[in-house]
Amino acid sequence: MGTASVQLFPEFIAETLGLPGVIGEVVAALIAAAVVGNVVLAFTGVAGPWAKRKITAAFTDRIAVNRVGPFGLLIIPASAVQLLAKELIVPEGVDRPTWDLAPIVLPASALLGFSVIPMGRLGPINFHLADPEVGLALVFAFASIASVSLVMAGYASNNKYSMLGGLRAVAQNLAYEIPLIVTAMSVVIFAGTLRMSGIVAAQETVLFSVAGFDIPSWYAFVNPFAFVLFLTANMAEIGRNPFDIPEAPTEIVAGYQTEYSSAYFVLFYLGEFVHVFLGGAIIAVTFLGGAAGPGPESIGFLWFVVKIWGFFLFTQWARSALPRVRIDQLIEIGWKGMLVLSFANLVLTAVIVGVIA
Amino acid sequence: MSLEAPDTPDTDAADEHTPDELAALLGDLVVDRDDHLNAPGFVIRPDTVQETLSVLKEQAGYDHLSVVTAQEYENRYESIYHLKKFDDPTQEVSVVVPADTDDPVSESAEPVFRTADWHEREAYDLMGIEYDDHPDLRRILLPETWQGHPLSMDYDKDRPQIATLPEHANPLEDHHKDAKSDTMFLNIGPHHPATHGVLHLKTTLDGEQVVDVEPDIGYLHRCEEQMAQNGTYRHQIMPYPDRWDYISAGLLNEWAYARAAEDLADIEVPEYAQVIRTMGAEMCRIAAHMLALATFALDVNGDFTATFMYAINDRERVQNLLEDLTGQRLMFNYFRLGGVVWDLPKPREEFFSKTRDFLDQLPGSIEEYHNLVTANEIFQMRTIDTGILPPDVAKDYGATGPVARGSGVDYDLRRDDPYGYYDELDWDVVTEAGCDNYSRLLVRMREVEESAKIIGQCVDLLEDWPEDERTIQANVPRTLRPDDDAEIYRAVEAAKGELGIYMRADGTDKPARFKIRSPCFSNLQTLPEMANGEYIPDVIAALGSLDIVLGEVDR
Numbered sequence: 001m002g003t004a005s006v007q008l009f010p011e012f013i014a015e016t017l018g019l020p021g022v023i024g025e026v027v028a029a030l031i032a033a034a035v036v037g038n039v040v041l042a043f044t045g046v047a048g049p050w051a052k053r054k055i056t057a058a059f060t061d062r063i064a065v066n067r068v069g070p071f072g073l074l075i076i077p078a079s080a081v082q083l084l085a086k087e088l089i090v091p092e093g094v095d096r097p098t099w100d101l102a103p104i105v106l107p108a109s110a111l112l113g114f115s116v117i118p119m120g121r122l123g124p125i126n127f128h129l130a131d132p133e134v135g136l137a138l139v140f141a142f143a144s145i146a147s148v149s150l151v152m153a154g155y156a157s158n159n160k161y162s163m164l165g166g167l168r169a170v171a172q173n174l175a176y177e178i179p180l181i182v183t184a185m186s187v188v189i190f191a192g193t194l195r196m197s198g199i200v201a202a203q204e205t206v207l208f209s210v211a212g213f214d215i216p217s218w219y220a221f222v223n224p225f226a227f228v229l230f231l232t233a234n235m236a237e238i239g240r241n242p243f244d245i246p247e248a249p250t251e252i253v254a255g256y257q258t259e260y261s262s263a264y265f266v267l268f269y270l271g272e273f274v275h276v277f278l279g280g281a282i283i284a285v286t287f288l289g290g291a292a293g294p295g296p297e298s299i300g301f302l303w304f305v306v307k308i309w310g311f312f313l314f315t316q317w318a319r320s321a322l323p324r325v326r327i328d329q330l331i332e333i334g335w336k337g338m339l340v341l342s343f344a345n346l347v348l349t350a351v352i353v354g355v356i357a
Numbered sequence: 358m359s360l361e362a363p364d365t366p367d368t369d370a371a372d373e374h375t376p377d378e379l380a381a382l383l384g385d386l387v388v389d390r391d392d393h394l395n396a397p398g399f400v401i402r403p404d405t406v407q408e409t410l411s412v413l414k415e416q417a418g419y420d421h422l423s424v425v426t427a428q429e430y431e432n433r434y435e436s437i438y439h440l441k442k443f444d445d446p447t448q449e450v451s452v453v454v455p456a457d458t459d460d461p462v463s464e465s466a467e468p469v470f471r472t473a474d475w476h477e478r479e480a481y482d483l484m485g486i487e488y489d490d491h492p493d494l495r496r497i498l499l500p501e502t503w504q505g506h507p508l509s510m511d512y513d514k515d516r517p518q519i520a521t522l523p524e525h526a527n528p529l530e531d532h533h534k535d536a537k538s539d540t541m542f543l544n545i546g547p548h549h550p551a552t553h554g555v556l557h558l559k560t561t562l563d564g565e566q567v568v569d570v571e572p573d574i575g576y577l578h579r580c581e582e583q584m585a586q587n588g589t590y591r592h593q594i595m596p597y598p599d600r601w602d603y604i605s606a607g608l609l610n611e612w613a614y615a616r617a618a619e620d621l622a623d624i625e626v627p628e629y630a631q632v633i634r635t636m637g638a639e640m641c642r643i644a645a646h647m648l649a650l651a652t653f654a655l656d657v658n659g660d661f662t663a664t665f666m667y668a669i670n671d672r673e674r675v676q677n678l679l680e681d682l683t684g685q686r687l688m689f690n691y692f693r694l695g696g697v698v699w700d701l702p703k704p705r706e707e708f709f710s711k712t713r714d715f716l717d718q719l720p721g722s723i724e725e726y727h728n729l730v731t732a733n734e735i736f737q738m739r740t741i742d743t744g745i746l747p748p749d750v751a752k753d754y755g756a757t758g759p760v761a762r763g764s765g766v767d768y769d770l771r772r773d774d775p776y777g778y779y780d781e782l783d784w785d786v787v788t789e790a791g792c793d794n795y796s797r798l799l800v801r802m803r804e805v806e807e808s809a810k811i812i813g814q815c816v817d818l819l820e821d822w823p824e825d826e827r828t829i830q831a832n833v834p835r836t837l838r839p840d841d842d843a844e845i846y847r848a849v850e851a852a853k854g855e856l857g858i859y860m861r862a863d864g865t866d867k868p869a870r871f872k873i874r875s876p877c878f879s880n881l882q883t884l885p886e887m888a889n890g891e892y893i894p895d896v897i898a899a900l901g902s903l904d905i906v907l908g909e910v911d912r
Contacts, residue, residue, distance in 0.1 A: 060666035160543050164565070164893075241659060242735050249660050250551040251894050320663040321729065323654075323736040326894045327565055 008128050009036065032129055033115065039127070040114055043305075044273040047312060049079035055313060059320035088262040095156035102153035102256075103264040106271030109145035113278045118196050120291020120300030127301050128197070135196035136188065139282060140181055143237065146275055147173035150246055153268070154256040165255025168327055169239070169246035175334025176236035176243075179342040183230045186342075186349040187219050187286045200290030220287040226345050227287045231314075233338055236330070238279045239272070241319040245327055280311030373448055374417050383412060394620060394845040396439070396449035403456050403463035407490070410438060410452065410469040418442055419450055422470035422755055423848065424874035426859045427480030429509050434461040434486050438473075439846045439859065439874075443752055443766060446774045446855075451846070456486055465491035472755035475882050483508040483582075498575035498911060508583065540568055547576050551656050551897045554907030558884075560896070567896050570888045572881055577911040585871040590618055590837040591694060594871075599688040601875065602909040605644035605676060606852040608637045608683075611692040616776055617847035617858040618694050621839045627828040628778070629819075630696035635778040636815035637682055637691065639808040640675050643719075645852035646759075646801040646808075647672035649904040653798055654730060656901035657739050657894075664730055671722050674715050681708055694837070696830035701819065712816050719809050726802060731795070740795035744887040744899030747792055754886070755879040758854025759804065760903055763797035765790040770850040782814045794895075794902040801904070836866050846874075853877050853904060873912050877905040 013019070014028035050065060050073060057064030065072030090099075116135040119127035132138060147169050154166015188194055191202035207217040220227040236243035247255040257268045284290060284307040293303030325333065376397035380387050386409045389400035401409050413419040419440040426437040438452040456463045465488035466473035477488045478497040485506030488494055496503060500520035505512045545551075545558040552558065555576035561569040581597055588594040598610035612634060619626060626634075647668045654664035676686055681702045683691040691698055702708050730736055746756070751764040761768055769786040771779040787803040789796035841864035848857030854876030863869035880903050887899040 056661050060661070060663045061670055062666060160541060168565075244659055245894075248894070250656050251897050253550060319659070319661050323658045323662075323733060323739055324894070325735055326739060326892055328892060329738060 007126060008131060009126055010129060012125060029129070036114055036119070036127060036129055037111055040111060040274055040277060041270070043277055043308075044270055045076055045080070047273050047277075048269055049076045051312075052316060055316045056320060059317065083266045084263055086262040086265075088264060089259075091158060091259050093158040094259065095158070098152050098156035100264075102149045102156060103260060103267035103271070105149035105152065106146055107267055107274050108271075109142050109149065110271055110274035110278045112145075113139045113142040114274075114281065115142075116196055117278075117281045117285060118200055118290055119281070120302075120304040121298050122301035123298055125301075127304075131195060131197050134194045136184060136194045136199065136286070139196075139278075140177075140184070143275070143278060143282070144173065144177055146271070149271070150256045153260070157256070157259040159259050161252045161254070161258045162256050164252045165246045165248070165258070168248070168252075169256060171327065171331055172236060172239070172243065172246060172334075175331050176233045176338065179229065179334065179338035180233035180237055182339070182342040182346050183226050183233060184282075184286055186223065186226050186346050189346075189349050189353050190219060190222065196285055196290075200285060200292070203289040204292065216289055216292060218287060218289040218292075223345070223349065226349070229338065229342055229345060230287060231283065233342075234279045234283060235315065235318065236334065238275050238315070240276065240315040242322040242325050243330060244319070244324055245330060248324065276312055276315055277308050280308030283311055284308055373445075379413075379417060379450060382417060383409060386412070391451070391453045391844075393451050394843060395847060396451045398437075398451035398453050398844075400453045400455060403454050404489075406438070406452070406454055406464035406466050407469055410440070410466050413440055413450060413452070414469060417450075418444070419448075420752055421446070422466065422472050422476075423846070423855065423857055424755075424859065424872065425466070425473060425476035425480055426846075426870070426872040427484035427486050427508075428861065428870040428872075429458075429484060431510075433458055434463075434484065436463055436477075436480060436486055437859070438466060439857070443768050446768070446770060446848075449846070451844075461486045462489055463487070464489045465494075467491055470755070471750075471753045472879055472882060475878065479878075482506065485509045496575075498578040500575075507580070539563075545570075545896075547573075550660075551900065553652060553900070553905060556881075556900075556905070556907055556910070558896070558900075560893075562893070565892050567888050567891055567893065570885050570896060572884055574878075574881070574907070574910050577907045579908075579912065581912040582871050582873055585873075586868055589866045590622065590839070590868065591833070591835065591866070594618070594868075595692060595694075596688065596690045599690060600908060601873065601912060602645070602852060602856075602877070602906045603687065604648050604852075604906050605672070605679070605687065606641050606906075607685075607687070607689040608634070608641045608679075608691060609645075609849065609851040610856060611689065612638055612777070613847070613849045613851060613856040613858050615692045615694060616849055617845055617860055618837075620847055621843060621845045621860055621862060622694070622833075622837050624695045624833055625831055626695055627831055629822055629827050630829045630831075631778045632815050632818050632822075633682075633697050633701065633829065634692065635782070636812050636819070637679065637689075637697075638777070639811045639815070640679050640682070642808045642852050643805050643812075644672045644675045644679065646805050647675070649759075649801050649852075650726065650730070650798065653898075653901040653904070656897050657736060664726065667722070667725065667729070671719070674718075678708075678712055678715060681711065693830060693833075695833040696828070698829075700827060700829050705820075709816055709820055712812065716809050716813050716816075719805070723802060723806060731799065731802070737795065739894070740793065740798065740898060740902075741791065742793050743891060743895040744794040744797075744902055745792050746883055746887050750886050751792075751883065754883045756854070756883050757876050757879065758850070758852070759797055759800040760854065760880045760883070762786070762788045763800045763902075764792040770848055770855055774848070776849060778815070778818075779811070782811055784810050784814075794898045797902040797904075838862075838864060838866050840864070848874060851876060853906065853909065854880060856909075875909045875912060877903075877907075877909040878912075881905050881910055 009032040010029040013031050014024050019028050053064040065075040068074040068078055115129045116139050150169035151166045154162045191199040203218050205217045206214045208215055239246050288307050291300030291304040386401050386405050387399045391398040391400050421441040421443050423439040423441050428435050434456040436454045440450045442448050454463050480486050482496040482498050502521055541562045543560045543562050545560050547555040547557040557573035559571040585594050585597055598614050599607040601610050651665045651668035654662050680686050683689040746764045748764045748766050751761050751766055765788055767788050772786050784807045787800050789799050839862035843862045846859040848855045856876055857874030859872035860868045861870040888896040
């Protein structure tokens with residue numbers, strides 16, 4: 001996957017449909033974004049009402065949805081209708097525009113992140129909307145807007161549990177965003193670029209061969225330590241066990257989303273799932289070779305899907321198995337442990353790369 | 358962990374005192390004698406309660422105020438302080454404090470025993486006795502606005518009651534030290550995912566840290582004592598205990614009533630029935646402890662935790678055995694005065710093999726829990742050294758059961774005040790010295806193994822029991838009328854601790870006073886001790902480790 005040779009998705013659409021000029025570019029970009037957005041939302045639609053239930057059930061010795069349609073798949077439309085048909089309860093004293101905006105900001109920020117993710121090719125189509133110079137920085141910037149939404153929800157809900165959830169979200173994001181980004185910087189040192197396609201391309205070389213199998217130089221293999229660090233920080237970033245403390249059901253009821261119902265609740269859930277997938281996508285791009293995998297390059301998108309669903313599975317596994325840390329422990333792990341380790345990793349990587357190169 | 362090991366028993370305290378020695382010790386404090394079937398009773402003046410209890414506590418070693426019973430006679434009110442020793446609960450003494458009908462005031466025991474706080478509030482609430490020197494004499498089970506005291510004789514039950522909702526009350530206003538303090542008041546419950554029922558915790562927070570927590574109970578008060586007083590001894594009371602600790606601890610609760618009533622009416626239970634009772638009760642204990650483990654995992658891990666479902670699955674297995682034995686899954690109503698209602702299910706071999714199968718797979722499950730829960734570093738980080746309950750505090754609050762044993766208090770009525778078939782069997786009392794949330798969980802998990810040992814031995818015994826000696830029921834008169842004015846307090850080791858019942862007979866076939874000593878009620882009282890200064894998640898964990906059932910707290 002050379003950087004220059006591969007056509008981005010909007011360009012492909014503009015060319016295929018023969019849309020000329022600036023207007024053509026805009027229309028093509030909108031179509032491409034709609035397609036990518038809908039693919040991601042479709043993942044969420046499958047994950048939320050169906051896959052999550054099935055996965056959790058498998059982890060906890062249950063059966064879960066199996067009555068509606070084959071494998072219970074029709075629970076997806078059933079749940080959608082059910083959730084949207086519920087009454088939207090607006091509690092007294094909520095801070096109106098903020099309260100309404102929060103559930104939109106969360107999924108929007110996560111969806112925006114997908115604009116720079118190279119999701120690989122499916123046939124002639126390259127699922128990659130934009131490939132700016134600062135791709136990696138941009139994706140982190142988008143992803144961290146999410147915590148703004150959590151604070152908005154927590155603050156505007158006029159509920160103490162929501163407030164606590166919002167405050168926890170800020171503390172948690174501050175503590176984990178830095179190790180996350182510092183660890184990602186070690187990848188940038190390896191790849192020598194912030195451009196997403198460049199990072200993917202840098203992982204294509206063969207690291208070593210074992211019994212005829214080529215092990216690619218995915219950064220998860222090159223620097224497993226950074227991978228584990230990044231994975232952990234990412235779990236905290238997306239707020240999943242053992243770091244699900246902004247929600248912390250059984251402690252602060254449901255944290256920032258306590259007062260949300262109906263469509264707003266769905267939007268929050270949607271946002272969380274998209275966020276999990278975005279987390280998976282970032283990990284796939286930075287550590288797991290992007291869309292790389294066995295087989296021709298034209299099915300790369302499928303490998304990418306496998307990787308982000310693999311990450312989703314991992315979050316659900318953690319959720320079923322791991323206890324939740326306490327807020328002060330979380331902050332301590334973040335500032336005293338992860339931060340130090342991530343800087344050590346960064347310095348070490350810089351030294352190694354400097355000596356070798 | 359810097360807590361000292363629990364005090365070694367004071368030799369003076371362990372000494373047994375004859376009633377006359379006690380009377381001599383108390384000297385002038387004793388006005389009269391009013392012996393109960395279980396203990397000598399000393400009548401004292403209402404203004405010498407603290408003095409009397411101090412003497413008994415410090416000089417005679419009665420360090421366990423089990424319960425405070427309040428009742429009304431035609432000519433007086435009466436508060437009874439049932440005292441025991443943690444080292445030897447068979448040594449009991451009752452301190453009887455009469456109070457005037459027109460102006461029922463009596464001195465509070467709270468400065469001597471912290472646990473008297475809630476017990477006296479309950480006595481005030483339901484009976485109307487006022488306690489001088491009580492730090493906070495308010496209603497506890499009924500709403501603040503309730504008119505009258507429902508268990509007193511002049512209570513007008515037809516009077517309409519209005520329970521207002523003080524919607525705009527600011528609970529911070531009066532009890533806050535400093536107007537500029539930036540603490541936050543938070544209602545945890547009555548409907549909250551972690552309150553295990555309808556419990557209301559009035560919590561004051563400083564950031565995420567708990568400054569003060571005050572449990573507000575009574576949402577599930579169902580007049581259990583009153584209902585029992587309206588039932589006949591023989592059959593009408595037995596179904597109620599199932600409804601106290603309704604988390605499958607039914608047989609353990611039934612045993613509390615059975616033991617008290619059998620001792621009151623002098624009924625001998627056939628040995629065969631005792632073995633069945635012991636087996637059934639321990640099955641209930643496993644079921645109850647499994648649920649405690651499951652919900653504790655829920656509190657610490659969050660929802661969607663595998664541990665919850667695993668533990669519920671194991672509970673389901675023992676629940677199936679209980680269903681085979683009693684015909685019921687929740688409200689067993691299996692015990693009868695003088696025995697049990699029916700013999701083991703037929704074919705017996707099938708029941709035995711099912712039980713053995715359960716016992717065989719149990720060690721595997723326990724190991725899995727240890728892998729999944731107790732060995733997990735995050736879990737240990739969360740539970741070790743949080744929710745500390747030092748042994749002397751536990752005793753002061755009358756904490757019993759796994760809560761006390763998790764603080765190293767070696768107190769188990771099955772061994773210390775034997776009943777049923779326990780003293781014939783080989784098993785151990787489990788204690789842990791950690792005093793924290795982790796220890797309390799560990800005690801429950803190890804107790805499950807001990808219970809399994811007991812069940813295994815019972816199955817062996819029952820299997821070889823000669824067919825012609827399988828008497829499940831003693832001869833009990835159709836109508837029981839225990840002697841007039843006979844009084845008894847008897848307790849058993851229920852799933853949550855010492856479940857005791859006080860009964861006073863008045864010559865009829867119904868008890869004149871039926872008082873329930875709920876272990877959860879006393880255990881819950883320790884929550885502020887564990888919670889203050891900790892973080893919200895620790896309070897939730899501490900509450901989970903207390904393993905309360907609101908049905909038993911509120912009765």
